[in-house]
Amino acid sequence: MVHRYFLVVIIFLAVAPGFADTQKAVEKAHRAEQEFNRHNVVGAEKLLREAIKEDPEYIDAHDMLANLLGATNRNSLAAQEYGRVLELDAKQNKLSAEHKRLVIDNQAVAYAQSGDLERAKSIYLDVLKGDPDYAMYNYNLACVYAEMHDLDSALPYLKKSWANRNNMPTNIKFPDPRKDNSFRSYVDDPKFQEAVRNMVQ
Numbered sequence: 001m002v003h004r005y006f007l008v009v010i011i012f013l014a015v016a017p018g019f020a021d022t023q024k025a026v027e028k029a030h031r032a033e034q035e036f037n038r039h040n041v042v043g044a045e046k047l048l049r050e051a052i053k054e055d056p057e058y059i060d061a062h063d064m065l066a067n068l069l070g071a072t073n074r075n076s077l078a079a080q081e082y083g084r085v086l087e088l089d090a091k092q093n094k095l096s097a098e099h100k101r102l103v104i105d106n107q108a109v110a111y112a113q114s115g116d117l118e119r120a121k122s123i124y125l126d127v128l129k130g131d132p133d134y135a136m137y138n139y140n141l142a143c144v145y146a147e148m149h150d151l152d153s154a155l156p157y158l159k160k161s162w163a164n165r166n167n168m169p170t171n172i173k174f175p176d177p178r179k180d181n182s183f184r185s186y187v188d189d190p191k192f193q194e195a196v197r198n199m200v201q
Contacts, residue, residue: 025055032064041072059088059095063103070106075114082107102169105136112144120144135164139175143182151186155195162199174199 028051036044045068051061066081085103089095095103104127112120124141131137138161145154158177165174177183177196186192 022054025051025058025061028054029058029061029064032061036068041068044068057088057092059085059092062088066103066106070110073113075110076116079107079110079114079116079119082110098169101131101134101136105140108144109140112140112147117144117148121148133160133164133167135161135166135168135174136172137161138164139177142177143180146182146186149185151189151192154183155191159195 028047032044032047032051035041035047045065048061048065048068051058052065055061062081063085066078066085069075069078069081082103085095086100086107089100089103104123108120108123111117111123121141121144124137124144128134128137128141138157142154142158142161145151145157162174168174177192177199178187183192
């Protein structure tokens with residue numbers, strides 16, 4: 001998969017004291033954002049881990065750390081941290097619907113990029129039961145199947161993602177599967193070519 005450029009985005013939330021147990025955790029998260037913007041990844045990660053130590057249930061810090069780990073290709077750790085974000089949100093109900101979709105998507109991508117395609121597939125199949133028309137879930141499940149060398153299973157999800165391309169994250173364009181490394185083995189396959197013939201934005 002090569003979707004990190006839009007799936008794993010460093011999203012630093014507007015952090016407010018009311019959402020954390022301690023002001024110190026909030027302050028460290030703000031400083032982590034500043035350090036990351038200065039390209040000081042090591043410093044940003046240190047501050048985020050300190051913020052989490054101050055307040056282990058501070059969901060914003062966990063979310064920021066997950067994105068940082070994903071952006072620095074520590075995929076297994078990122079997947080675990082996204083899981084922690086989802087566990088906390090189940091109790092706190094803080095994430096917006098769009099943000100929760102992004103966290104789930106990022107977690108599955110992290111598992112896939114760590115080599116655990118079965119875990120990524122399981123996540124997508126499960127979440128699609130309740131959110132069947134979200135384009136990126138369908139697109140990335142198609143990518144997972146393609147990475148598993150199962151084009152026949154991939155194509156229905158790829159077609160469904162295109163059919164629901166208006167149901168995409170804000171400011172994200174539908175990816176061109178012909179340029180996606182997940183499908184590189186199929187660029188000359190007639191079934192693939194027919195499926196993607198009109199997938200252009």
